[in-house]
Amino acid sequence: MSNTHVHKDYHGAKLGMWLFLFTEVLLFGGLFVLYSVFLSKYPLEFHEAGKELDVVIGTLNTVVLLVSSYFVALAISFIQRGDKKKAVLFTWLTMAMALMFLVNKFFEWKAKFSHGIYPTSPHLADLPHGENIFFGLYYIMTGLHGIHVVIGMTVLGFMVNFLRRDIITQEDFVKLENAGLYWHIVDLVWIFLFPLFYLVL
Amino acid sequence: MSNDATALPSFFEDSGSDRKGILSWLLTTDHKRIGLMYLYMVLGMFIVGVCLGLLIRLELIAPGKDIMEAQTYNAVFTLHGVIMIFIVVIPSIPAAIGNLVLPIQLGAEDVAFPRLNLFSWWLYLTGTVLALFSLFTGGGAPDTGWTFYVPFSEFTTTNVNVAVLAVFILGFSSILTGLNFITTIHRMRAPGLTWTKIPLFTWSLYATGWIQVLATPILGITVLLIFVERVLGVGLFDPNKGGDPLLYQHLFWIYSHPAVYIMILPAMGVVSDIIPAFARKSIFGYKAIAFSSLMIAFAGSLVWAHHMFTSGMSDTAVLIFSLLTFIVAIPSAIKVFNWVATLYKGSIIVEPPLVYALGFIFLFSVGGLTGLVLGSAGTDIHVHDTYFVVSHFHYVIFGGTGFGLFAALHFWLPKFYGRMYNKKTANWAFGILFIGFNMLYLPLFVIGLQGMPRRYYDYLPQYQTGHFISTVGSWILAVGLVIMFVNLYRGIRHGKKVGRNPWGAATLEWQVPSPPPLLNFDKEPDTSGKPYSYKGVERDE
Ligand code: HEM
Ligand SMILES: [Cu+2]
Numbered sequence: 001m002s003n004t005h006v007h008k009d010y011h012g013a014k015l016g017m018w019l020f021l022f023t024e025v026l027l028f029g030g031l032f033v034l035y036s037v038f039l040s041k042y043p044l045e046f047h048e049a050g051k052e053l054d055v056v057i058g059t060l061n062t063v064v065l066l067v068s069s070y071f072v073a074l075a076i077s078f079i080q081r082g083d084k085k086k087a088v089l090f091t092w093l094t095m096a097m098a099l100m101f102l103v104n105k106f107f108e109w110k111a112k113f114s115h116g117i118y119p120t121s122p123h124l125a126d127l128p129h130g131e132n133i134f135f136g137l138y139y140i141m142t143g144l145h146g147i148h149v150v151i152g153m154t155v156l157g158f159m160v161n162f163l164r165r166d167i168i169t170q171e172d173f174v175k176l177e178n179a180g181l182y183w184h185i186v187d188l189v190w191i192f193l194f195p196l197f198y199l200v201l
Numbered sequence: 202m203s204n205d206a207t208a209l210p211s212f213f214e215d216s217g218s219d220r221k222g223i224l225s226w227l228l229t230t231d232h233k234r235i236g237l238m239y240l241y242m243v244l245g246m247f248i249v250g251v252c253l254g255l256l257i258r259l260e261l262i263a264p265g266k267d268i269m270e271a272q273t274y275n276a277v278f279t280l281h282g283v284i285m286i287f288i289v290v291i292p293s294i295p296a297a298i299g300n301l302v303l304p305i306q307l308g309a310e311d312v313a314f315p316r317l318n319l320f321s322w323w324l325y326l327t328g329t330v331l332a333l334f335s336l337f338t339g340g341g342a343p344d345t346g347w348t349f350y351v352p353f354s355e356f357t358t359t360n361v362n363v364a365v366l367a368v369f370i371l372g373f374s375s376i377l378t379g380l381n382f383i384t385t386i387h388r389m390r391a392p393g394l395t396w397t398k399i400p401l402f403t404w405s406l407y408a409t410g411w412i413q414v415l416a417t418p419i420l421g422i423t424v425l426l427i428f429v430e431r432v433l434g435v436g437l438f439d440p441n442k443g444g445d446p447l448l449y450q451h452l453f454w455i456y457s458h459p460a461v462y463i464m465i466l467p468a469m470g471v472v473s474d475i476i477p478a479f480a481r482k483s484i485f486g487y488k489a490i491a492f493s494s495l496m497i498a499f500a501g502s503l504v505w506a507h508h509m510f511t512s513g514m515s516d517t518a519v520l521i522f523s524l525l526t527f528i529v530a531i532p533s534a535i536k537v538f539n540w541v542a543t544l545y546k547g548s549i550i551v552e553p554p555l556v557y558a559l560g561f562i563f564l565f566s567v568g569g570l571t572g573l574v575l576g577s578a579g580t581d582i583h584v585h586d587t588y589f590v591v592s593h594f595h596y597v598i599f600g601g602t603g604f605g606l607f608a609a610l611h612f613w614l615p616k617f618y619g620r621m622y623n624k625k626t627a628n629w630a631f632g633i634l635f636i637g638f639n640m641l642y643l644p645l646f647v648i649g650l651q652g653m654p655r656r657y658y659d660y661l662p663q664y665q666t667g668h669f670i671s672t673v674g675s676w677i678l679a680v681g682l683v684i685m686f687v688n689l690y691r692g693i694r695h696g697k698k699v700g701r702n703p704w705g706a707a708t709l710e711w712q713v714p715s716p717p718p719l720l721n722f723d724k725e726p727d728t729s730g731k732p733y734s735y736k737g738v739e740r741d742e
Pocket of ligand 2: 458504505507508
């Protein structure tokens with residue numbers, strides 16, 4: 001005899017997700033602290049180095065992520081209304097935008113590499129210390145963000161699968177909601193990274 | 202009452218799935234089974250850590266080389282620290298005992314996210330295996346100390362990469378446990394169990410959960426940066442490349458000081474549950490104790506830089522952090538005074554859990570008071586990085602968390618195994634442990650004050666006496682540990698059967714059968730009583 005009990009708690013699931021997102025923000029928070037300390041130490045070098053980054057690609061990627069956030073929100077509202085087909089479609093579209101973001105990022109990084117700007121490169125070693133730190137932070141922070149994009153895509157992939165198999169339904173959509181929340185955080189972090197690296201300097 | 206004829210099968214017999222044998226444990230989502238799996242691993246790794254500690258002590262019994270090379274010594278104390286902190290003490294009470302007890306104290310069937318709970322355990326297992334793996338692979342066991350201080354940790358050729366990944370994974374596991382407990386406490390309380398009726402052990406886990414969630418991500422990013430620095434060599438912490446090693450220390454201690462409270466708060470919770478049960482008296486100042494847990498969690502997050510008084514900070518910063526450090530002593534003192542006030546004029550029954558809890562209060566007080574010496578910038582400069590510090594944190598962590606864990610084992614194991622150990626032997630074991638403990642660590646205060654630096658392989662002859670006494674103490678302590686563990690083991694295998702409430706305590710876990718059935722409760726929990734009012738509560742041995 002097994003008396004297992006299935007327990008579903010919408011508010012509990014949301015609370016758990018919010019707590020988790022909090023930890024994600026704090027994870028990046030440590031890096032933002034480093035950024036601000038080094039910025040106050042090397043304001044001029046950060047300014048110089050910042051000019052190297054391509055504002056156009058950065059802006060494009062910001063738009064891509066904002067749109068993707070909108071798409072995932074649409075996916076949620078479609079499943080709430082019981083439109084499974086559209087929910088699947090917009091989850092797919094969110095993933096497509098995520099992929100686009102990564103492709104852009106790839107070309108951006110590749111261009112930097114071809115200019116000899118990468119950690120421990122001889123070119124960076126010749127530049128002032130502050131610029132080395134700037135690019136180091138740039139790679140670490142956008143890199144960690146990139147990893148989160150990949151994780152987000154994977155999670156959304158599972159959501160498509162769950163939608164298809166009716167694990168996520170009009171009555172029980174908290175999984176998709178939580179995935180959406182995660183995706184919003186990925187977007188939000190970028191909203192902070194973008195001005196710090198591309199704009200203010 | 203102990204012989205329920207129509208009893209439900211216990212959680213040992215009913216796994217809640219069709220799986221049999223070991224798989225019914227490794228894939229379980231039952232909080233009690235997960236709690237026991239944590240417990241076995243924690244205790245196993247504790248024994249490994251103790252053996253390493255004994256090796257350290259043996260090496261230090263006399264000046265010069267005794268049993269190992271200097272490099273081996275560095276690896277041994279690093280591993281001792283990493284194992285004891287990240288694998289033993291941090292998960293010990295929250296993950297092991299907390300998983301066992303917390304849901305039942307709330308009148309719940311399980312934690313809020315049972316599968317996440319299992320996932321945390323698997324992460325814990327992975328982290329532990331990786332940490333052990335780092336010993337035998339790559340360029341040899343890490344030799345940085347458990348703090349992984351830069352710049353050395355960036356450049357040493359030993360296996361630091363694997364070790365920091367292990368710490369990262371262990372941290373993730375800790376975060377998920379904290380998140381799970383917070384949600385459980387918010388969402389799963391039985392009807393009628395209001396916030397002021399939650400047992401203090403659960404309250405302490407609530408405060409701990411918040412520290413786990415808020416502080417551990419910082420550790421995550423910090424050790425990740427060590428990894429990144431070692432692989433990419435950006436130089437964020439390397440002055441040669443424009444970086445700053447002090448930033449590492451800040452990030453590290455922003456987590457690791459609060460982590461001290463992840464270690465100690467749950468032990469305080471254990472003691473807060475044990476003292477009233479054996480004083481047969483409601484706890485003095487329930488709200489003050491619950492609130493002081495939150496206060497410790499909050500204030501404890503603001504004092505990290507007292508580890509850096511000698512690292513080169515501005516005088517203002519030193520002053521502020523010194524002051525804040527003193528402030529954290531207040532909520533701790535509130536708890537100690539409340540425990541003592543509870544015992545005052547109680548009809549005290551001396552049983553092993555109480556004995557260990559009293560040991561906790563004494564040892565923790567010694568550790569806490571010497572902490573004030575370290576918190577005052579002036580005296581800290583004298584004893585920084587000496588054996589005074591080693592002694593201080595062993596009194597707090599081992600005397601505090603360690604004895605808190607032992608108290609918890611003696612208090613709750615009869616509940617989960619349904620059998621009682623030999624109480625007389627348990628008291629004897631305590632006596633030996635207590636003597637061994639003080640003999641091991643008291644001399645270290647003295648030689649620390651005299652200037653013996655920590656993490657040194659060799660020393661001047663003037664410190665010989667202290668080291669010698671300490672090493673002999675470590676053997677006595679080890680004997681005490683062996684007696685205690687053997688006694689507990691024999692108890693849970695062959696001990697006398699106990700009923701639901703062998704101690705006559707009033708929290709909800711004593712209303713369920715021992716051992717409990719899969720979903721904990723065989724009848725609706727009665728939440729009408731207060732957790733510490735013993736009127737009408739029968740002892741059911
Ligand atoms: C038989 C028990 C133990 C013995 C003999 C022992 C001995 C020692 C010694 C001699 C050191 C100093 C190493 C050095 O600074 O060079 C040390 C360090 C340390 N011990 Fe223990 N210890 C024991 C139990 C514990 C326990 C139970 C914990 C945790 C709860 C613990 C945590 C630590 C930590 C964190 C360090 C610091 C390592 C470092 O400085 O990097 N020890 N121990
Ligand atoms: Cu501290």
